Amino acid sequence: MPLPAESVPAQTLLDALRRCGVKFIVSVPDTHQKSLLALLDTVHDIRVITCCTEDEAVCVAMGLWIGGAPVAMMIQHAGLYACVNHLRGVGLDLKAPLFMLIGLLGRDVNKAPRDNTGSMVRLAEPLLDTLGIKHYLVDGPEDVRLIEPAYREALNREAPVAVLIGAQTA
Amino acid sequence: MTISRGDALRAIAQHRDQRIVVSTMQVLRPWHALSPSELNLSCIGFMGGASTLGLGVALAQPERRVVILDGDGSLLMQLGSIATIAGAAPANFCHILFQNGVYETSGSQPIASAEAIDFAQMAKGAGYKAAYSFDDVGRFREEVAGILDEDGPVFVVLKIDQRDEMADWDAPSPSPLAETRTVRKSLTGDK
Numbered sequence: 411m412p413l414p415a416e417s418v419p420a421q422t423l424l425d426a427l428r429r430c431g432v433k434f435i436v437s438v439p440d441t442h443q444k445s446l447l448a449l450l451d452t453v454h455d456i457r458v459i460t461c462c463t464e465d466e467a468v469c470v471a472m473g474l475w476i477g478g479a480p481v482a483m484m485i486q487h488a489g490l491y492a493c494v495n496h497l498r499g500v501g502l503d504l505k506a507p508l509f510m511l512i513g514l515l516g517r518d519v520n521k522a523p524r525d526n527t528g529s530m531v532r533l534a535e536p537l538l539d540t541l542g543i544k545h546y547l548v549d550g551p552e553d554v555r556l557i558e559p560a561y562r563e564a565l566n567r568e569a570p571v572a573v574l575i576g577a578q579t580a
Numbered sequence: 581m582t583i584s585r586g587d588a589l590r591a592i593a594q595h596r597d598q599r600i601v602v603s604t605m606q607v608l609r610p611w612h613a614l615s616p617s618e619l620n621l622s623c624i625g626f627m628g629g630a631s632t633l634g635l636g637v638a639l640a641q642p643e644r645r646v647v648i649l650d651g652d653g654s655l656l657m658q659l660g661s662i663a664t665i666a667g668a669a670p671a672n673f674c675h676i677l678f679q680n681g682v683y684e685t686s687g688s689q690p691i692a693s694a695e696a697i698d699f700a701q702m703a704k705g706a707g708y709k710a711a712y713s714f715d716d717v718g719r720f721r722e723e724v725a726g727i728l729d730e731d732g733p734v735f736v737v738l739k740i741d742q743r744d745e746m747a748d749w750d751a752p753s754p755s756p757l758a759e760t761r762t763v764r765k766s767l768t769g770d771k
């Protein structure tokens with residue numbers, strides 16, 4: 411996908427989550443994905459659990475998986491930085507298939523995330539690399555095809571996988 | 581008056597039945613020794629996570645009852661979790677807090693506001709359906725079975741001794757990774 415990154419309609423993302431079979435979203439509200447969160451509030455087949463911190467979201471998602479419920483996390487890059495110890499302790503040490511949609515709020519959509527000036531966007535991919543967490547970038551509607559394989563990869567590898575949402579959802 | 585940690589754990593274990601139990605910190609090893617089960621989960625290395633780990637299991641398995649054995653220092657690490665749990669409102673959730681007012685593993689430094697803090701009031705204020713506080717083991721023994729059967733989320737504070745016979749309990753530490761797979765298999769049939 412050539413730059414600039416394009417917004418993905420919330421309905422397109424919801425359809426992708428439904429194809430994954432997701433029944434729970436564990437979220438700390440993310441401005442970048444607010445249209446998807448608003449849409450999720452109107453549906454009955456996926457329950458949204460709002461958490462106070464991303465640490466909590468990691469644990470709730472792990473508990474849901476242990477109990478057999480298909481789950482995705484929705485957080486923001488700031489939350490990724492906030493929950494590093496829980497990602498390590500639960501995601502890596504307990505081999506948790508945490509599937510995370512992470513919004514890159516404030517990104518300059520004309521630049522790759524790593525080339526952004528602001529540290530919040532610029533350091534997200536390097537941090538995931540440091541933790542050994544696979545990640546994919548959704549930079550427009552065509553990239554939504556990456557979501558279902560990424561979800562399956564988390565389950566199959568029993569490891570966290572992140573999908574970075576490059577532009578604010580529409 | 582305070583309760584011995586061992587007495588409290590024995591009373592809970594007596595009425596455990598098929599409940600899923602998530603334990604953490606200083607009650608973890610004695611609990612595993614007193615109540616070995618394929619339905620035990622451990623929170624080690626992500627302090628404060630016991631209750632939200634249990635919340636996820638409770639939401640996924642609404643027909644099963646989930647009990648959390650938490651510590652006061654641990655809960656303060658993730659105090660917002662009581663609002664998250666109350667908001668999700670799992671009826672099958674009982675959150676038991678062992679309050680001794682100190683960070684025991686690191687040398688018994690007092691927790692913040694150790695003398696004044698009222699966890700039962702905070703849980704009730706966050707929206708738990710009921711909250712109880714016990715400093716007498718006799719009363720706890722009388723009421724624990726009924727509390728474990730209540731519709732939740734329910735919060736229980738146990739005011740326990742700062743040191744007791746179980747602090748140095750010589751039981752093997754469980755494997756938290758293996759437990760997650762064992763519990764998942766028990767609940768879902770999957771590995």
